[in-house]
Amino acid sequence: MPPAIELENLRKVFRVRGRAHGISGSVRALFAPTTREVVAVDDVSFAIEPGERVAFVGPNGAGKSTTLKVLSGILQPSAGRVRVLALEPGRERTKLAFRIGAVFGQRSQLWSHLPAADTFDLLARIYELAPADYRQRRAELVASFEIAEVIEKPVRQLSLGERMRCELVASLLHRPEILFLDEPTIGLDVVAKATIRDLLRERGRRDGCTLLLTSHDTGDMEGVCERVLVIHRGRLLLDRPIEALRKSFIPMKRISVVTEEAEVHVGLPGVRRLPSRPHRTELEVDLALIGVDRVVAAIVAGARVLDLSVEDPPMEEIVTAIYRGAAPVEGRK
């Protein structure tokens, strides 16, 4: 069975014109343009098998969105071989469009003044779905995503979480073999994020749909996907299963605890005290040496805790750590 997505030496270069100001500036720019080349994606290669759930992470401007756009046929590659479902996205865009779906976190395909149900009906026409098949599929998705009450209300009256669920249902109606998601949980609260992640994971498993998800949020990565591609400055730094990533590259956790006592001391190996304030202690835990649960237990045993939070170090740090620690394109282990 061929891979769902195949990228070989993808290279995407933008020729960017210097920003022109106003009409006169634009006219001047037409005659004497100042262009420079921006390499958005530089020699990226990977393959994704059908049914895999892959996260595509990296800081802003890393090339994630560009890659996604090349895969979905929005952008033409500058060089390299791209095959999605054995089709060339640039050349066979329409054919491919019937078999893929896309969700853009910051943009909606739902018509805001109408109920989501109306957009679903329109999508049935766009994807030329047989009426009976469409109705059955829609019912299944509506039940699964629990939006039965929500789809008859105008979309602009919905909360962000409800809207995202409708958005996802909209993208799944035509049973796409691949679903591209660009920042699907952006702007959502913690509970909504968790719900969306669960639903995506479930759907991926049930439909056998391949998921390719870009995000800033490592929670998306861990909650939905089994494999992670780290991209930075247009190059693929890492291609690993989630578990491996966590063990190798997210070795630290940050604990922030607010206590009645002015100071808290935890004298366990692997626990380092970071600059703290009175009543608010910051600790860094080295997961290679000790589990977070033990540290938390020790804190709770030795002090009156008012508030406690456990966090990953920020994405930038992880990427920097990877950048410093690993050579580009480790390949799958």
Place this chain on the structure above:
Amino acid sequence: MARIVGTLRFLRALVAMNLRASLALRGAFWLQAAFMVLNNLVFFATWWLLFARYPEIGGWRLHDVLTLFGVVASGFGASVVFAGGVRDLARSIGEGELDSLLVQPKPVLLHAVASRTLASGWGDLATGVGMLWIAGALAPGMLGWTALAVATSGTVFTASGVIVQSLAFWIDGMETLARQIWEFTLTFSLYPRPLFTGEIAFLLYTLLPAGFVGFLPAELVRAPSVPLALAALAASLGWTLLALFVFGRGLRRYASGNRILP
């Protein structure tokens, strides 16, 4: 063939969605339509006053201006109701809204222009049809010519709008300029042909095709003839093809990504 049927069904669904979206506005819909009617009537009132004083201007009478207005208002109304997305096409291009359309298996231009509707367009349609009826252009013998005239007017207006707005694929910050050109095309279409001579007249058939949005269709109703009808058809077809070409080129450029990066 199946693809064409699919696209037609899609178009019908889009039209239905737009209608539903307009009606969902409820009170605001009627208000916008009504005010457009008022707006048009006031505009026409100026002509009415002028013709009260000077019964004939350049060989045209009030009845002729009524016909011109009726045709252009109907064509314009139909354009903004059914192809309302043209007005904001430059902005859509600039803000990357074409991306979600490119991922879907339907023609991008069609999808983009037919995804929006302006409720006020119904007011224009109502005014236009009303005026045509008063001018006697909806009588059984005339109906065919009138329909062709209105269709030509609306088609050329839409097509020229698409062409100007598509310049946004190449030029940044095109939105305001495109909107103004769009409005000027309409403005010039509403004034009688005899007013303009020489180079201006030439410009009004090419750059701002007021000639094909106003003059020619109005003439088709005033003095119908087969050659004129053929000219109207040719104009509609020609401008449409040009619009498809320009947009297609622009879309290719968009896909190569050589624009100002967002």
Place this chain on the structure above:
Amino acid sequence: MSGARLAVSTQKYLAIARASARRAFAERAVLAGRVVFLGVILFIFSRIWETVLARGALTVSGAGKAELIWYLAVTEWCVLSVPPVFLAIESDVRSGDIACRLVRPVSYVGAQLAEALGETALRLLVLGPTGAAIAFALAGGWPADPWGLLLAAPLGALASALAVLSTAAIGLSAFWIVDTSPIYWIWQKLAFVLGGLLLPLELYPDWLRALARFSPFPAMLWGPGRMAFGFAPGAALETLLELLAWSALVAAGLAWLANRARLRLTVNGG
């Protein structure tokens, strides 16, 4: 209010007006758009008047094509110089920003007016000479009695100010009617027709002219515009008095509205 406080207030509003004018000047594209529009309208109507008067038909007050073009230049100059103040106020009301500002001693309405008038002043200054240049080119010279234009200038400026006051009042009505656009559009269309924007009132049937005189609009457009037909200090004075009277009336109405709005806010809270 003491003299010193009055002076300080005035300084403050002048500063707002100046800043607004500077900003309007920076937005060259918008200004250019207005100039182009003025050019297009003047051009179209120059063609109309040329065609109408081709056979030597008489018009009004001995006015020929040139005078009629200058008339339109003056009326359009007034109209195009007025910024959409009603939109600014309406959006403040919608967003709720106005709630904090209205109950403070700094007059919200005063500030808005200062801002709008600053922009109006700039537009008048830009559109005046450019409009005159276009009119000069299209009309083939000055009107028969160019001195009238000297009177048209201050009258036109005052007319624009009155328009600003009126549209500010419309904007405030957003407190009671959320969407003020319909009211604005009606007001604008009435102004165009009853004020004789495109056609001088002399061309109107008697009944319409009589009807129009009950509204402020003739004073706002036809009043300044007809100065293009000749230097007429008597008529100018008449227009001046009308403009002042209407301005006082509208200003009073505006103050009353602002007060009611403040009351509504303090009672209902935001």
